[in-house]
Amino acid sequence: MAVLELRGIRREYRLGGKQGGGVTVRALKGIDFSARAGEFIAVMGPSGSGKSTLMNILGCLDKPSGGTYWLDGIETSKSDGDAFARIRNKKIGFVFQSFNLLARTTALENVELPLFYDRGNRRESGRKKMNRKERAAEVLREVGLGDRLYHFPSQLSGGQQQRVAIARAMVNDPAFILADEPTGNLDTEMTLEIMSLFQDLNRRGKTIVMVTHEPELAAYTRRIITLRDGELVSDQAAGEKQPARDAREDLVQWKRDHALLSGEREGE
Numbered sequence: 001m002a003v004l005e006l007r008g009i010r011r012e013y014r015l016g017g018k019q020g021g022g023v024t025v026r027a028l029k030g031i032d033f034s035a036r037a038g039e040f041i042a043v044m045g046p047s048g049s050g051k052s053t054l055m056n057i058l059g060c061l062d063k064p065s066g067g068t069y070w071l072d073g074i075e076t077s078k079s080d081g082d083a084f085a086r087i088r089n090k091k092i093g094f095v096f097q098s099f100n101l102l103a104r105t106t107a108l109e110n111v112e113l114p115l116f117y118d119r120g121n122r123r124e125s126g127r128k129k130m131n132r133k134e135r136a137a138e139v140l141r142e143v144g145l146g147d148r149l150y151h152f153p154s155q156l157s158g159g160q161q162q163r164v165a166i167a168r169a170m171v172n173d174p175a176f177i178l179a180d181e182p183t184g185n186l187d188t189e190m191t192l193e194i195m196s197l198f199q200d201l202n203r204r205g206k207t208i209v210m211v212t213h214e215p216e217l218a219a220y221t222r223r224i225i226t227l228r229d230g231e232l233v234s235d236q237a238a239g240e241k242q243p244a245r246d247a248r249e250d251l252v253q254w255k256r257d258h259a260l261l262s263g264e265r266e267g268e
């Protein structure tokens with residue numbers, strides 16, 4: 001079964017008032033798209049092509065003007081208010097460019113947070129017995145931060161903060177992870193670390209959708225969809241034209257080059 005299924009998704013913004021003059025912006029013009037469990041998808045496209053609009057709909061932060069969106073078998077357009085928010089909290093793990101961690105809260109507590117909203121889900125009855133803290137610690141270990149549980153965000157590197165955010169996104173075991181320019185605030189080394197973490201998680205079965213402007217980052221995913229003027233203009237599996245790159249290998253290579261460079265500098 002598809003995790004995500006979009007049929008004829010449209011989003012129009014009606015600009016009212018004196019300034020708007022009744023103009024309608026057609027941000028999405030009928031998007032058909034589906035994703036299976038275990039995919040790693042990049043959403044690309046030039047500025048204004050509709051990426052954020054599509055992300056907001058995929059993330060159940062906004063509703064389409066028309067069309068149907070099934071998420072994990074649920075027709076999201078039929079839910080409103082609390083039910084819509086519940087789908088969002090249970091089914092989607094968000095990762096943003098700005099990590100959005102609570103500053104005066106440890107890594108462990110940041111990751112625990114979504115579990116406080118996680119009640120009454122039958123699928124999770126086994127896990128509910130597990131202590132919240134244990135679950136949060138388990139996910140932090142999964143992202144390689146088992147030795148940073150009690151650090152505050154300010155005591156972590158940018159890449160580590162983003163890993164806490166990724167752990168927080170995964171703690172509820174969502175249907176998919178929705179990442180919006182997740183490495184936009186990170187340097188090359190941290191970017192490669194985060195991309196190799198995403199690749200690891202994906203190899204272990206996590207479904208990931210990532211918006212990015214950068215083709216180099218899209219090359220780490222396994223499928224690239226491209227928007228233009230509100231339409232899906234290309235949907236390309238990795239390997240058709242350019243094979244997906246391995247972020248871990250690139251990280252090793254980058255470190256080698258970097259050590260070489262700084263070695264040269266020291267030798268001058």
Ligand SMILES: Nc1ncnc2c1ncn2[C@@H]1O[C@H](COP(=O)(O)OP(=O)(O)OP(=O)(O)O)[C@@H](O)[C@H]1O
Pocket residue numbers: 013014015025026027045046047048049050051052053054
């Ligand atoms: N709230 C809004 N009201 C009116 N028009 C909007 C609104 N949000 C987006 N748009 C318009 O919809 C179109 C798609 O915008 P969107 O933000 O989805 O693009 P994007 O691909 O995310 O661009 P960028 O790469 O610059 O972030 C644009 O033409 C934009 O001007």
Ligand SMILES: [Mg+2]
Pocket residue numbers: 051052053
């Ligand atoms: Mg955008």
